[in-house]
Amino acid sequence: MELGIVQLDKSNAGVGTFEKSNQRRLGMGKRNLIVLALGAFSLTACNLPAFGAFRGATTQGQNEFHLWQGFILTAIVVGIVTWGALFYAVFKFRRCGDQIPKQTHSNLKWELIYTIIPVLIVIGLFAATYVTENEITNVSSHPALRVTVVAYQWGWKFEYPGGVNIVPKGANYPTLELPEGKTTTIKLVSNDVVHGFYIPEFNFSRYALPGVTNYFDFKPTRAGYFEGRCSQLCGLYHAEMLFHVRVVSSSDFNNWLTTQQQKVTA
Numbered sequence: 001m002e003l004g005i006v007q008l009d010k011s012n013a014g015v016g017t018f019e020k021s022n023q024r025r026l027g028m029g030k031r032n033l034i035v036l037a038l039g040a041f042s043l044t045a046c047n048l049p050a051f052g053a054f055r056g057a058t059t060q061g062q063n064e065f066h067l068w069q070g071f072i073l074t075a076i077v078v079g080i081v082t083w084g085a086l087f088y089a090v091f092k093f094r095r096c097g098d099q100i101p102k103q104t105h106s107n108l109k110w111e112l113i114y115t116i117i118p119v120l121i122v123i124g125l126f127a128a129t130y131v132t133e134n135e136i137t138n139v140s141s142h143p144a145l146r147v148t149v150v151a152y153q154w155g156w157k158f159e160y161p162g163g164v165n166i167v168p169k170g171a172n173y174p175t176l177e178l179p180e181g182k183t184t185t186i187k188l189v190s191n192d193v194v195h196g197f198y199i200p201e202f203n204f205s206r207y208a209l210p211g212v213t214n215y216f217d218f219k220p221t222r223a224g225y226f227e228g229r230c231s232q233l234c235g236l237y238h239a240e241m242l243f244h245v246r247v248v249s250s251s252d253f254n255n256w257l258t259t260q261q262q263k264v265t266a
């Protein structure tokens with residue numbers, strides 16, 4: 001009998017060891033999967049899709065773009081977890097037998113989890129928005145250039161130092177010239193009604209309000225030619241309130257401005 005008991009104990013111990021090692025192996029598998037997923041995520045972080053937005057042609061626009069990416073990625077993760085839980089319940093407990101979920105009055109652990117995690121997500125999104133918006137609206141005290149943008153029914157005027165005024169000429173829309181890699185502070189005003197100064201590829205729009213002066217900075221990250229438009233319905237020829245933005249190298253910009261200033265004094 002004793003031998004039998006000892007043998008039984010031994011066999012129990014054997015089962016226990018097998019289960020433990022199996023659990024350990026499962027645990028390792030999950031951990032490896034998480035490490036792999038995190039590694040893949042950090043490797044592809046730079047090449048994440050744009051999710052329909054512009055990547056931003058200014059440092060401010062890129063900040064806005066990264067905030068957008070963060071929001072979309074968060075939404076995707078929340079969506080996967082929520083839809084995953086929903087479909088799990090739908091399929092596992094669908095009515096094709098007598099199987100019903102375990103009936104419990106409450107589950108404190110899960111109630112805490114599904115309360116705390118969403119609150120943390122909202123706090124995280126709020127903090128990211130607060131930091132990013134502060135970066136975007138920050139106005140430099142020593143910009144390389146100051147330009148006044150005047151919105152009016154129905155056009156734009158760009159005022160540069162030295163009395164240089166860029167206005168629509170005939171059928172040609174005006175071009176806002178900016179130096180690449182330098183900070184330009186824009187002073188935005190309106191002469192009449194509410195307009196919207198919008199440059200899609202800069203991920204930026206700001207009201208031009210009568211009686212209100214708005215300041216903001218652009219630091220273009222690449223040379224190029226971009227479209228601009230009025231984003232507020234401001235009257236009959238609102239659709240004609242178009243403009244261009246041309247970002248050129250700093251030296252090309254200085255040459256251009258000098259030429260324009262010479263034209264003024266000539």
Ligand SMILES: [Cu+2]
Nearest residue numbers: 195230234241
């Ligand atoms: Cu307008």
